[in-house]
Amino acid sequence: xxxxxxxxxQAVFEVLASHKVxxxxxxxxxxxxxxxxxxxxxxxxLGWFDAIKWMGTDLPHLFRAGTFFTHExxxxxxxxxxxxxxxxxxxxxxxxxxxxxxxxxxxxVDILRAAIQNSG
Numbered sequence: 001x002x003x004x005x006x007x008x009x010q011a012v013f014e015v016l017a018s019h020k021v022x023x024x025x026x027x028x029x030x031x032x033x034x035x036x037x038x039x040x041x042x043x044x045x046l047g048w049f050d051a052i053k054w055m056g057t058d059l060p061h062l063f064r065a066g067t068f069f070t071h072e073x074x075x076x077x078x079x080x081x082x083x084x085x086x087x088x089x090x091x092x093x094x095x096x097x098x099x100x101x102x103x104x105x106x107x108x109v110d111i112l113r114a115a116i117q118n119s120g
Contacts, residue, residue: 002078002100004108006115011035013088013098015065015078022057023065023078030093032119037089038112044077044085044099051075064099072096088112 003014013028020026045051048060056066056077064077073096079085086105088098102108 001080001084002098002102004102004111006032006111009033009119011088011112011115013100019065019078019080022063023076024055025066025076028076028095028098030088030090030098032115034090034093035088035112035116036091037116038109039087039089040105040109041085041087041099042083042105044079044082044087045070046079046082051077067095070096075099 001016003016005012009032011030011032015023015026046061046064051068051070054067054069058064063080068075068077075097076095077099079099079101081101084101084105086102086109
């Protein structure tokens with residue numbers, strides 16, 4: 001699971017607990033100007049052929065954490081409970097998207113959208 005916080009003009013995505021080990025990352029810090037959107041995604045791509053693992057952990061249809069390649073490019077995943085998943089769309093970053101599980105998906109999307117709007 002990932003916890004999101006806003007610090008000035010940066011969004012901080014902190015990978016929590018044992019997910020740090022599975023994802024090979026503990027934190028991502030992204031300028032708000034590099035976030036082009038955020039949306040709910042209760043059916044994230046977790047299947048066998050949805051992504052190729054670069055560095056991380058993958059149990060198809062169950063758990064995906066780390067850096068993966070999709071048809072859109074490099075994507076960071078941290079998903080165990082798909083119904084709590086959001087996608088953060090990025091530009092001018094290492095990743096095209098963050099596909100992450102959060103405690104409260106609707107609230108997380110609202111926080112990100114408000115921060116993006118207020119930063120511009």
